[in-house]
Amino acid sequence: MKTTRSTAPAPTAQDEYTVDVFTVVNGAPVQWRVDTRTTLLEALRDSSGLTGTKRGCDQGACGACTVHVDGARVVSCLMLAAQVDGRQVTTVEGLIDEEGRLHPLQEAFVRHDAFQCGFCTPGQLMSAVCLLREGRAGSDAEIREYMSGNLCRCGAYDNIVAAVREAAGGGA
């Protein structure tokens, strides 16, 4: 079954180090044919061109690569693309509604100046959207605890907490 390939693989060629992944990203069906080693993060960025999802540490430590798989927040750098076969993936590009309007949380981030360089922001947003759904925005302390998987080198934490609090309905 092992094959050596001298040219680019034909569309139907399969060797044992390649996988076909059928998934749904931001509501649209997607197919990736990738090296088995490809992480979800790499497939999203390199195969699907969805570069909103950022690579920070690539080791599960910073949260910049946070996406949703079947509605739950995960770090896409520690997940293989093959693992989302048959699953639903949502990235920051999927937060806008059908008319292209920003998600209320994105609006709150803008209003509260909840970023400086913006590199951690897609991960912060994806994490916070889930936090709201999980019902974990009861207090500032709770927001901080359940956002602790998203590091911000610019230190925009206070404004991020304010934005999440507002989006949760807790006022500005």
Next chain:
Amino acid sequence: MRAFVYDRPDAVDEAVASVAADPQAAFLAGGTTQLDLMKDGVWTPDRLVDISRLPLRGILVESQQLKVGALTTMEQLAAEPVVAQRLTFVREALLAGATVQLRNMATIGGNLLQRTRCRYFRDPTVAACNRRSPDSGCAAVDGVARMHAVLGVDERCIALHASDVAVPLLAVEASVLVSGPSGQRRIPLSEFWVRADEGPSIENVLGHGDLITEIDVPLLPQGWRSGYLKVRDRASYEFALTSAAVAVQMDGDMIADIRIGLGGVGSVPWRAREAEEMLRGTHVDPVRFEQAGRATMASAFTVPGTAFKVDLAVRTLSRQLITMTEATR
């Protein structure tokens, strides 16, 4: 990362056979340890057997115990109402570990099997690591060792088992069900891990191809109270320096029965049996709490980087004993 074949079987026996047939194969559950080590080049399997679709997810609540499927995630177990009521220290330990993102991926089976966070173990450019390459030495004993162990270790290896949830699971006498090439067996957690001072390169009693299918967790009897205290360098998202899982049954001012597990200190999750014996049947007395902690830590092997852990562990345990016994009075 080294190239590997990706295999995703549908049945437990296929998964076991797939790994058993290839000495270089490994299981993949949530991947939060496995992929991390593969990226670092510390562990380079040529076949990865993804078990995440096996029907081993979910919690069965029985009258005296929980049967937890090995693929149940940390978040799923923490959300189970019976865990909050009858195994409070398990819930607290789960929620004190890692982050929501990681806990949505990380499975309970994988958590018990997580590898040490020793930075020298995780860096293949460091030659001296008895755990990674037997008889090569140990870079940590004269290195940066703040996150290392003091119990169940010697100069050959001071690697810490960093799991939080394993600590209360051990204290409550949970066991794992294993399916392997030679059939099924049950292993109590007290016999599951192998201490570094009993062989630095062996971490547990599982053989190649052995798959954990279930974790059976006895519920604390009604009237017991439990809690997990984790002391760390930052308030959230950090491994323990020291931790204490305590469950008590009080009779007025008297400790009728008690279970104690310690984290952050052992090459394996640590059951503090000496302390339990010293405290069972005694009245609440902080002086005695400290003595019990000292007795547990008496066999500590320390290096300059870890010496602080002896006092810190004693104080962590004392504080948690005070909290747990006060709350019931």
